[in-house]
Amino acid sequence: MRYLTVRLEPTADSAFHPVGKRLADEPSIQREAIHHIELLAGETVLTLAEGSGNRQRYEQLMSESPHVEEALVAGDDRWLATSQFTAQGPVQQLLEWRRESDLVVETPIPINDDGSMRITYLGDEADFQELYDKAVEATSLGLEVVETGEYDPDVDAFMRCLTSRQQEVLQAAVEVGYYREPRSATHEDVAEAVGIAPTTAGTHLRKIESRVFGALVR
Numbered sequence: 001m002r003y004l005t006v007r008l009e010p011t012a013d014s015a016f017h018p019v020g021k022r023l024a025d026e027p028s029i030q031r032e033a034i035h036h037i038e039l040l041a042g043e044t045v046l047t048l049a050e051g052s053g054n055r056q057r058y059e060q061l062m063s064e065s066p067h068v069e070e071a072l073v074a075g076d077d078r079w080l081a082t083s084q085f086t087a088q089g090p091v092q093q094l095l096e097w098r099r100e101s102d103l104v105v106e107t108p109i110p111i112n113d114d115g116s117m118r119i120t121y122l123g124d125e126a127d128f129q130e131l132y133d134k135a136v137e138a139t140s141l142g143l144e145v146v147e148t149g150e151y152d153p154d155v156d157a158f159m160r161c162l163t164s165r166q167q168e169v170l171q172a173a174v175e176v177g178y179y180r181e182p183r184s185a186t187h188e189d190v191a192e193a194v195g196i197a198p199t200t201a202g203t204h205l206r207k208i209e210s211r212v213f214g215a216l217v218r
Contacts, residue, residue: 003106003151004128007144008135009116010090016117017045017091019065024115026061028054032207033108034117035080039095043087044069050108052078078210090140097134103127110211112163122151162211169194169204178205 015021023029029051036048051058055073062071062083071083087095098105106120121131128148135143162170172193177184191201 001122001151002124002128002148003120003122004131004148005118005120005146006135007112007116007118007146008094009114009142011140011142015089016115017067017085017089019062019067019085020091020115022061022065023051023058026054026057028057029061031111031115032078033110033211035108037095037109039087039092039099040084043092044084045087045091045095046082046084048080048082050078050080055079090138093134093138093141097131101127101130103131108211110163110166113165118146118163162208166204166208166211169196169201170208173205173208 010016015024020031023031030053032050032052034047034049036046038046040046055076058079058081059071059073062068062081065085067085067088069084069086071081073079073081102123104122106122110118112118121128132143132145135141169190173179173185173190176189176193178186178190187198187202187205190205191198194201196204
């Protein structure tokens with residue numbers, strides 16, 4: 001079995017879904033990953049998503065949206081939310097393609113800081129080509145192939161759960177000695193190596209550790 005990792009994003013004049021657009025535009029909320037998503041009968045989407053930040057604001061936006069049928073949230077600063085909402089736009093397209101094909105989607109699906117998603121599909125070359133052709137034809141989606149190869153669930157799982165930026169920060173942190181014992185580098189050293197602010201480096205490192213350790217215990 002092979003894997004194909006892609007970066008998917010809506011085009012400039014669209015969004016994956018109106019609900020996602022409202023959440024992406026809210027600075028107090030950070031969407032972390034999608035742990036489960038499926039298209040139910042009646043064109044309803046069921047999701048289990050991970051987020052962080054202002055939970056009350058998240059619940060408010062979900063309750064105000066005319067597209068959301070139900071939403072339940074558990075956790076505080078970092079939380080899991082299960083929701084059901086009406087399918088439309090690129091989300092509906094993606095889930096319909098998935099239902100029609102033999103592709104398997106690896107979860108969790110990381111959500112990048114810019115709102116794009118890093119999705120790893122499992123299947124064969126014919127399925128990948130069909131997915132690529134459909135994405136190219138769709139005017140509402142942009143697709144960038146990140147990598148492909150033979151699927152090894154043990155070797156690659158940790159890196160595939162990180163965004164490309166997080167992988168860059170992790171590599172820099174290892175190289176400058178942030179994870180040595182005793183530690184020989186700080187957030188400032190990592191930030192300088194990547195070219196970002198120290199507070200941003202610290203945020204990335206916390207998310208990296210959360211995702212990697214989360215993948216380890218699943």
